[in-house]
Amino acid sequence: MTDIAATAPVIVGRSLWGDAWARLKANRAAMFSLYYLAFIAAISVFGPWFVPHQYTTIYADYVRMPPSFSAYPKADMIEGALDEAIKRMRVDIKEWRQEGNRVFVTVRSSKPVDDRNIRYLDRSDTFDDTKIESKSPDGLEMVMSASIKQQYFLFGTDNTGRDLLSRTLMAGRISLAIGLLAGVVAVVIGVLYGATAGFAGGRVDEVMMRIVDVLYSLPFIFFVIMLVVFFGRNFVLMFLAVGAVLWLDMARIVRGQALSIRRQEYVQAAEAMGVGQRGILIRHVIPNLLGPVVIYMTLLVPQVIILESFLSFLGLGVQEPMTSWGVLISVGAQNIGSANWLLLFPAFFLVSTLFALNFVGDGLRDALDPRDR
């Protein structure tokens, strides 16, 4: 007997999660979305360190530059930038020429030209490494040379001359962080509240759920705005507040699940076998609750991101110079006539992320919902 038992092939059952993972892997849209989300998260978190521009740096020479793969300054912009810088020196341009990557400019003035004037060229966003080539004996004429600073603005620049690429990535950091944190807050409150109501049952359940009903009946936007009014424009408190608003659905779902799981035959069987409350909770109720909670959380994160963007759009959320996709879209919406890239890039990032989150949520639902087997 022992021999047979030892040689019989061991059938390893797949766990609920192993099973779900296998099904999720078979869902192409969900897997692609998962990779896409990882990509967006990675470029949002690490990208700002690799983009050569800070998201707060203002390039006065490059206000509202359209997105371009080639470097700024464009050939026709050099003269304007040169004029601007030379004007600050209070001297006149006699002549200028470009040789390769350097410009040579001859200036003259009625008073002797001060050597320190070259810093005006260095201060401009267009030029760098300025040198004095020669000076006329009377000091009224001077030849300077400066190299042209090559800068790339792949997504263009905004109204104040800040690089949109670094701002969009930074905004992604904020929007995703808010989505995750507020989502976690909502899930924690909702699960605790709903599970308590579902387990306590009776009177306690009745009262707790009436409270949820009353909160539900207040206009949602009123609730959010009241929270913003209370907490001021504090960034962290704001998204805790957002999370605190969104727990209502979670509480209802968890309560319903907890009630129905308690009535399942396997729970009754466990009770009949003498398993304690604690054992039932850990072995049966929590694993069965996790599925809906995970699904709801993936659907909650896009809701939070939309809500955050909505608040920022109204000017109630994230404040300048910090930024989020909502802030960028709001600025873009005000400038669609003159600079549509300000709307299109952030909107693309936001919308594609929301799509990906939804596909992952749907995929998880299909993977975890045992009724579909």
Next chain:
Amino acid sequence: MLRYVFRRLLTAIPTLFVIVTMAFFLIRLAPGGPFNQERGLSPEIKANLEAQFGLNDPLWLQYVHYLGNLLRGNFGPSYNMPDFTVGELFREGLPISVQLGASALILALLLGSVLGTVAALNQNKLADYSVIALATAGSTIPTFVIAPVIQLLFGLTWKLLPIGGWGDGALINKIGPVLTLALPQIAIVARLMRGSMIESLRSHHIRTARALGLSDWSVVVKHALRGAILPIVSFTGPAAAALLTGSIIVETIFSIPGIGRHFVVAALNRDYTLVMGTVVVIALFTIIFNLIVDVMYAVIDPRVRYD
């Protein structure tokens, strides 16, 4: 049925009372007041203004006054727009918001139902997938992206529509806002309709109708639709309440003088009466439309009885 409607209206009164009470004390708990702007009124003027509007009375007295006025249909003066009472602001703005919201709702119900039905009848074919794709897009892309994109495409690139403004209610000014309001709702209706229509087409009475040799058209329109439309009816209640009371986003982006845009400004300026008025209007719309929906339910579905 009449008794049911009457009973529902009676239970609406305590609901409304709770909402008004909560909103009243919540907004009063917020720091600041309607006359604390940075512009800085001199303290004497501020004290006079507060005395005139009774803001120095104990809070419970103000609450009793407010309730008394509300019962007489008086929403009170707006603190931040001193030339208007809240009632006047609503009389101007509400018809505009209702017009846009109702157009969007009707468009969404019609187009959404048709798309959902077409998808259900062609399950797992191209038409079905197109509708699902449209529905996913409509419910994923937020309004504050749809609205500026509509402005960009139709207003600036193709120059078909004005970019914004109400234009005294000219039809062409309404297209953009109505489209923006309707798109997410079309997505929801289409999705609901597809699901319920698929289920309805599988039911026994449809099989019987087909067995009796009724035409496809009559099976779908006369028999399947009646059962499939129930989820849409219950969706219509809250959707109508939300759409008809105006959207902050759409009214702000398209510069529409409705009532939706008042709410945020009023809450930030602590214009207590205007905030309260808006809450009351939204709550009233919600209660009324939910009642209408429940009555409709009984009319459409003979299994539902309210006696």
